[in-house]
Amino acid sequence: MKKAVLFDLDNTLYDYDKPHKKALKNVYRVLKKHVKISFPRFLLLFGFAKREIHRELAGTAAAHNRILYFQRLIEKTESTVDPGLNLLLYNAYWDCLLKNMRLRPGALDVLKELKKKGLKVAIVSDLTTNIQLRKLKKLNIGKYIDVLVTSEEAGSEKPHQIMFLLALNKLRLRPHEAIMVGDNSITDIEGANSVGMDTVLLKRGILAKVSKEDYRKPNYVVKGIPGVLKILEKV
Numbered sequence: 001m002k003k004a005v006l007f008d009l010d011n012t013l014y015d016y017d018k019p020h021k022k023a024l025k026n027v028y029r030v031l032k033k034h035v036k037i038s039f040p041r042f043l044l045l046f047g048f049a050k051r052e053i054h055r056e057l058a059g060t061a062a063a064h065n066r067i068l069y070f071q072r073l074i075e076k077t078e079s080t081v082d083p084g085l086n087l088l089l090y091n092a093y094w095d096c097l098l099k100n101m102r103l104r105p106g107a108l109d110v111l112k113e114l115k116k117k118g119l120k121v122a123i124v125s126d127l128t129t130n131i132q133l134r135k136l137k138k139l140n141i142g143k144y145i146d147v148l149v150t151s152e153e154a155g156s157e158k159p160h161q162i163m164f165l166l167a168l169n170k171l172r173l174r175p176h177e178a179i180m181v182g183d184n185s186i187t188d189i190e191g192a193n194s195v196g197m198d199t200v201l202l203k204r205g206i207l208a209k210v211s212k213e214d215y216r217k218p219n220y221v222v223k224g225i226p227g228v229l230k231i232l233e234k235v
């Protein structure tokens with residue numbers, strides 16, 4: 001019998017792609033008031049900025065900080081701009097994304113059921129604590145979450161083992177007593193498997209090629225969050 005479930009947040013408990021696209025459009029709406037730029041060029045420069053930041057800060061929480069993406073983007077437009085513009089873009093992004101976030105079908109019922117069964121729930125997520133707290137608040141699931149671990153807090157991103165070990169340490173549990181649920185077979189599954197946890201892959205995210213002995217091979221695969229309850233009955 002497992003004592004805890006660790007969940008990834010982005011694209012696992014809620015759908016990230018749609019609100020992210022809307023948020024980027026909202027950023028462009030603000031940016032074009034200050035800088036002459038077409039939408040395709042904005043997307044191109046945003047992509048360059050994001051990849052550069054990822055390359056430079058790989059493995060750290062700051063690698064996903066939108067304020068760094070937008071700073072780099074603004075600099076790439078070679079415009080003389082108001083220093084406050086980045087903050088406008090940052091808020092335009094998160095305000096829009098938060099407004100459009102929706103829990104995945106069945107996710108709330110699963111969290112309620114886990115509470116009822118007396119299991120602990122952790123969120124193990126890359127990014128800053130400030131933003132992840134804002135998401136939990138918007139999704140209104142704080143009362144079902146026992147601990148939160150962010151990469152900002154742990155000092156490294158998934159799949160680094162510290163992310164999972166810190167969550168287990170906060171819960172006072174050992175790896176075999178918990179199960180990790182996530183949409184990414186590299187960050188979520190490989191990382192949790194490598195510390196000896198059982199893993200559940202939500203089949204909609206990044207599916208890396210796996211070989212038989214690979215840490216990227218999940219113990220279980222589900223198509224939706226409710227599938228997690230059935231797995232917990234089995235293990």
Ligand SMILES: [Mg+2]
Pocket residue numbers: 008009010011012182183184205
């Ligand atoms: Mg994810």
